[in-house]
Amino acid sequence: MKNGPLFFFGLFVALTLSWAGTVLLSNHQLGALTPFYDENESASFPLRQPGVAARGQLVYADLGCASCHTQQVRRPDFGSDLARGWGERQSVARDYIFQARVQLGTSRVGPDLTNLGARKPAYDAEDLMKFLYTGMIPGTKVVTHPPCTYLFDERAIVGETSKLALNLTGGFTPAAGCQIVPTEGAQSLVAFLLSLNNTYDYPESRPMPVEKAKPEAAKK
Amino acid sequence: MTTVQTNASHEVTAIDTAARWPLLLLIHASIKWLVLSGVLALIGSIQLVQPVFLSTCAIFAHGRIVAMQESIFIYGWAANAGLALALWILGRLGGSPLRAMNWVVVGTLAWNVALVLGLIGIATGDATSIAFLQLPRYVQLLMVVAYGAIAVPGVLAWAGRRTEGTFAAQWYAVAALFLFPWLFSAAQLMLLWSPVRGTLQAVAGGWFSQGIWTLWLAPLALAPAYYIVPKVTGRALPSYEFAPHSFWCLLVVGGFTGGRHLVGGPVPAWIASLAIVSCVLLLFHYFVVFMNLRGGLGRGSTASRLVAVGLLAYVLGGLVDAITAFRGVAAITQFTFVEVAQQQLALYAGFTLILLGAIYFAVPRLLGRGWFSANLVIGHAAIAFTGVALLVVSLLGAGWVQGHDLLDAKISFADIAIHTRPWLLAATAAQGILLLGNLLLLVNFLETACAGCCASATPTENPFREPSTMEATAS
Amino acid sequence: MSTPPHSDPGLEQAAASDESLLAAHEKLLGKKPDDQANYRLLPLSLLFVFSGLIFFAGTYLNLYSGHFDPHVYNEHALPHKGGVEVVKIDPRELGKKLFNNAACNTCHQVTGLGQPGIYPPLVGSEWVLGTEERVIRIVLYGLQGKVTVKGTDYSAAAMPSFGKVAGSGFNWSDDKIAAVLTYVRSEWGNNAAAITAAQVAAIHAKEGDRKAWTAEELAKLP
Numbered sequence: 017m018k019n020g021p022l023f024f025f026g027l028f029v030a031l032t033l034s035w036a037g038t039v040l041l042s043n044h045q046l047g048a049l050t051p052f053y054d055e056n057e058s059a060s061f062p063l064r065q066p067g068v069a070a071r072g073q074l075v076y077a078d079l080g081c082a083s084c085h086t087q088q089v090r091r092p093d094f095g096s097d098l099a100r101g102w103g104e105r106q107s108v109a110r111d112y113i114f115q116a117r118v119q120l121g122t123s124r125v126g127p128d129l130t131n132l133g134a135r136k137p138a139y140d141a142e143d144l145m146k147f148l149y150t151g152m153i154p155g156t157k158v159v160t161h162p163p164c165t166y167l168f169d170e171r172a173i174v175g176e177t178s179k180l181a182l183n184l185t186g187g188f189t190p191a192a193g194c195q196i197v198p199t200e201g202a203q204s205l206v207a208f209l210l211s212l213n214n215t216y217d218y219p220e221s222r223p224m225p226v227e228k229a230k231p232e233a234a235k236k
Numbered sequence: 237m238t239t240v241q242t243n244a245s246h247e248v249t250a251i252d253t254a255a256r257w258p259l260l261l262l263i264h265a266s267i268k269w270l271v272l273s274g275v276l277a278l279i280g281s282i283q284l285v286q287p288v289f290l291s292t293c294a295i296f297a298h299g300r301i302v303a304m305q306e307s308i309f310i311y312g313w314a315a316n317a318g319l320a321l322a323l324w325i326l327g328r329l330g331g332s333p334l335r336a337m338n339w340v341v342v343g344t345l346a347w348n349v350a351l352v353l354g355l356i357g358i359a360t361g362d363a364t365s366i367a368f369l370q371l372p373r374y375v376q377l378l379m380v381v382a383y384g385a386i387a388v389p390g391v392l393a394w395a396g397r398r399t400e401g402t403f404a405a406q407w408y409a410v411a412a413l414f415l416f417p418w419l420f421s422a423a424q425l426m427l428l429w430s431p432v433r434g435t436l437q438a439v440a441g442g443w444f445s446q447g448i449w450t451l452w453l454a455p456l457a458l459a460p461a462y463y464i465v466p467k468v469t470g471r472a473l474p475s476y477e478f479a480p481h482s483f484w485c486l487l488v489v490g491g492f493t494g495g496r497h498l499v500g501g502p503v504p505a506w507i508a509s510l511a512i513v514s515c516v517l518l519l520f521h522y523f524v525v526f527m528n529l530r531g532g533l534g535r536g537s538t539a540s541r542l543v544a545v546g547l548l549a550y551v552l553g554g555l556v557d558a559i560t561a562f563r564g565v566a567a568i569t570q571f572t573f574v575e576v577a578q579q580q581l582a583l584y585a586g587f588t589l590i591l592l593g594a595i596y597f598a599v600p601r602l603l604g605r606g607w608f609s610a611n612l613v614i615g616h617a618a619i620a621f622t623g624v625a626l627l628v629v630s631l632l633g634a635g636w637v638q639g640h641d642l643l644d645a646k647i648s649f650a651d652i653a654i655h656t657r658p659w660l661l662a663a664t665a666a667q668g669i670l671l672l673g674n675l676l677l678l679v680n681f682l683e684t685a686c687a688g689c690c691a692s693a694t695p696t697e698n699p700f701r702e703p704s705t706m707e708a709t710a711s
Numbered sequence: 712m713s714t715p716p717h718s719d720p721g722l723e724q725a726a727a728s729d730e731s732l733l734a735a736h737e738k739l740l741g742k743k744p745d746d747q748a749n750y751r752l753l754p755l756s757l758l759f760v761f762s763g764l765i766f767f768a769g770t771y772l773n774l775y776s777g778h779f780d781p782h783v784y785n786e787h788a789l790p791h792k793g794g795v796e797v798v799k800i801d802p803r804e805l806g807k808k809l810f811n812n813a814a815c816n817t818c819h820q821v822t823g824l825g826q827p828g829i830y831p832p833l834v835g836s837e838w839v840l841g842t843e844e845r846v847i848r849i850v851l852y853g854l855q856g857k858v859t860v861k862g863t864d865y866s867a868a869a870m871p872s873f874g875k876v877a878g879s880g881f882n883w884s885d886d887k888i889a890a891v892l893t894y895v896r897s898e899w900g901n902n903a904a905a906i907t908a909a910q911v912a913a914i915h916a917k918e919g920d921r922k923a924w925t926a927e928e929l930a931k932l933p
Contacts, residue, residue, distance in 0.1 A: 020395055027411050027487065031418055031451065034491020035443065042439045042507060043432055045781035055884070077365035080299015086571055090500035091785055094567050099645035107502040108784060112434035119365050120438045122497050124571035124642060125284065127649055151287060153650075160650050162283065162291035162298055220782040247725050328729050399730070401737030466736075470726025475753055476739040505777040505786035513768040520761050527753075539723035563786075597723045610721030699722055706727035706735040
């Protein structure tokens with residue numbers, strides 16, 4: 017460490033090695049991953065995001081939804097991801113190639129959202145809007161999600177009620193002559209959530225036979 | 237047993253007085269950010285048990301609170317305090333007063349202005365949702381430049397040091413100063429300016445967030461730890477001949493732990509395998525750090541006790557990291573509060589306690605006078621120990637319950653929230669306790685700095701004992 | 712080392728000066744002659760531990776890295792030899808999808824009953840259930856002119872060509888044609904043998920490019 021330049025060079029090499037070993041190598045392998053063309057369907061998968069969904073993904077990032085929700089389904093022997101109906105297969109890199117800001121997430125305070133658009137029972141835009149506004153899952157009476165009322169405007173009804181206005185009941189009914197209308201942010205967020213649909217099976221996503229781990233495997 | 241003969245010098249010298257106000261400016265900023273981070277952590281923790289809390293205002297959306305808290309903790313508290321102590325140590329061990337300290341003042345102002353702008357950006361909707369890189373990209377260039385300005389005196393002190401020989405504290409300090417700009421700029425390029433495709437963003441993000449810990453924050457904490465432990469014990473570090481190996485082990489292997497949180501995820505299996513292996517290899521580093529600095533346990537007073545507990549947490553954190561990296565364990569702990577507990581073990585119990593101890597050690601020397609109130613120092617340490625222990629244990633408990641509930645597909649998320657609630661309430665209480673402790677530090681620091689500022693430049697009596705000469709024992 | 716006259720618990724006293732700290736540790740890093748021939752256990756054991764960790768790392772990577780293949784997501788499943796496994800798709804499923812994908816169902820309807828007087832039915836049709844030779848040719852190349860199905864004459868519409876032949880608007884592969892025929896011959900109570908892609912390919916190769924068939928031409932075939 018007495019040799020100044022050599023010390024700095026060593027530090028730089030240490031950083032570069034790990035960068036090359038993880039980021040550069042994986043980019044070399046997956047950076048040019050193409051969509052998968054299915055001749056039988058005459059279409060490429062994954063489908064491109066509609067523009068409104070791409071905008072919604074930025075709303076998702078800005079509100080930090082990823083601090084409680086993941087967007088990745090792990091393979092069958094990992095937790096209950098498949099049993100909870102989050103997807104029929106594990107997520108693979110190809111699912112995400114058209115997403116501008118991939119947010120896999122690191123916390124599951126709330127459920128995974130990878131496949132929300134293909135979930136059963138299916139939620140429609142109206143359900144999700146109401147959920148975001150009230151924080152209550154349709155059909156329940158408990159607030160489990162922070163109510164995102166800031167994604168909605170309360171407006172006076174001028175003339176006809178807006179087509180987008182939420183049809184709220186109970187304690188949430190807006191004051192007479194008012195309506196609750198989702199903002200553009202809410203609309204694009206919901207469009208993004210409903211565009212999440214990873215039902216297509218890629219060759220690499222099919223469950224592969226799990227070989228029995230060899231007995232001498234150094235498993236700690 | 238051999239004895240090295242050197243003249244015992246005064247404990248507080250011109251090196252400290254020359255660096256006094258610029259470094260106190262950095263420390264001042266860091267403590268204020270620490271308190272603010274505590275407030276936001278408390279809000280975020282309350283929101284986890286009470287989703288309605290402050291939820292109607294977009295600025296207080298839980299995701300934004302988490303993003304702001306994380307940014308303030310890393311770029312407000314950790315960066316300011318870590319840089320101040322790294323500069324101080326490099327100056328002292330370099331043997332001459334730090335040069336170019338005006339750069340530090342300008343850099344500190346620019347850095348903190350950039351951080352405030354970035355936080356306003358997050359609050360108004362520009363958060364990036366990338367771990368440890370939440371600040372919007374328009375402030376990040378300014379931050380790199382400001383960082384460079386702050387780091388200049390440190391590099392000058394290293395290059396112009398009096399003695400040819402170097403000490404472990406210097407290596408870690410220089411490594412942290414030098415590596416952060418590269419790491420930060422590379423991550424910005426790959427994630428914000430010209431994003432890589434698809435899940436490669438997760439790989440690059442993982443490399444960055446693990447790199448921030450292993451290549452920047454951990455060295456920033458180890459530098460004061462390696463400095464303070466032998467200073468306080470007066471004995472050379474045992475097994476010190478392994479310190480260089482441990483240092484290079486951390487730097488070379490640390491960055492490879494990037495796939496740590498991608499186990500089972502949509503990235504090729506080798507990325508996670510490589511990270512698991514790296515986490516295990518890092519055990520060597522943690523083991524040597526423990527061997528080197530074990531002398532600091534149970535000696536000295538409050539400051540070194542904080543450092544010692546922080547070091548224990550640091551080593552324990554490394555061990556837990558290696559265990560939970562394995563796929564069999566990760567299948568349960570991944571995506572749960574166990575990961576939050578681990579992060580708190582590293583960032584709070586490890587990093588923050590060491591830095592708090594180092595601040596309690598350094599500020600009296602920078603000012604040439606003792607702390608305003610010794611009771612506040614002792615009180616803060618006691619509160620910090622209680623709070624950290626409660627926080628980590630309660631988060632581990634919450635994570636354990638959550639992890640097992642998640643495995644059973646029949647348990648709904650509403651039920652998981654009910655099951656984890658008592659633990660999360662305890663964690664909220666812990667955040668409150670920690671915030672209280674940090675307020676004590678803020679008060680004590682302001683009083684001490686005011687006393688040093690208003691009173692005559694030379695205190696009436698020198699409170700420092702003259703240090704004796706260290707003996708180099710052969711083991 | 713002497714105890715300080717007064718000890719402030721908030722003030723940490725230093726027991727060593729910076730110069731001596733530097734010098735003492737620099738000395739520790741230097742090479743020392745082993746005067747007392749001490750057998751020191753720690754360096755050896757640390758070396759042993761580190762080698763053990765590296766050995767473990769190598770073994771683990773060897774077993775669970777999936778050969779560093781970008782498409783291996785499960786470390787227990789090694790990459791397939793000889794490329795990606797071709798999935799078997801049920802031809803009836805594919806045929807159903809093709810039939811109902813605005814190609815066949817527009818005229819012959821989802822029910823396979825066609826439109827009386829315009830489009831002939833497929834249910835119970837002697838052309839569909841009869842020899843493969845004719846039905847494959849019809850779908851491959853199309854059919855023009857009058858055709859009699861179940862005793863009724865149809866001449867209002869022409870069957871387009873679906874195969875990969877000149878002038879076809881569909882360009883279906885032989886696989887797809889086999890699949891859709893298999894579906895048609897086994898749906899709605901129809902019960903004729905499945906048609907393989909090989910049969911379609913054989914006829915396609917034999918006839919090459921040609922225009923649509925007429926019922927008379929087909930009737931001459933065996």
